[in-house]
Amino acid sequence: MAPDMATHPAIKDEVAALKRERIIGAAAQLFYDRGYENSTLEAVAETMGVTKPFIYGHFKSKAELLADICTRGVSASLVAIDTALDQDSSPSGKLRLFARDFLIAVLNNQRNIAILTREEKNLQPEDFDRLSALRREFDHKLVSLLRSGVEAGEFRLNDPYVAALSIGGLVSWAYVWYRPHGRLSLDALADEVSTLILSMAGATS
Known part of the structure; x- marks a missing residue:
């Protein structure tokens, strides 16, 4: 039956x-x-x-649909930083894992992030505030990771906050230029970007 x-x-x-x-x-x-x-x-x-x-x-509305779509890329990015922070690894190891997962999260949500960038102005105030809070949480956690690397002597950074914003901007902008059938596979691209981000952080190991 x-x-x-x-x-x-x-x-x-x-x-x-x-x-x-x-x-x-x-x-x-x-x-x-x-x-x-x-x-x-x-x-x-x-x-x-x-x-x-x-x-x-x-x-309930088209606005609710927009909020759900826009939230997905931000939520996936938070999962990437949380996963890295939970690892039993050095700050450099955590940053490398985070960079790879962050890029993959952005590119797996390429359409959603494009919509967020273009249509953020159309979010309802409560949805805009909620997404802004998620972004601040992401920035805070990335700054914390970078500071831990500086304190451990693994990163050379004058201002971890500026570095966190720069890393976020570099990876988030990938949705504009990435093409699924481009020269590099997604995994190869994630490796390249993670190496670049470690270099940006002045990683010594």
């Missing part, structure tokens, strides 16, 4: 999550191609072959 979703909450939640992902994917492609202001929920539904109420069953 087929499982009844009403009596299996886990299955029901999984199906709902898949539907949300479909909606987010369709909306992100439209926002990327047409811009947020030139896209409608009707257009999102049309590209999916569903009705507008289907969208409203999972998202």
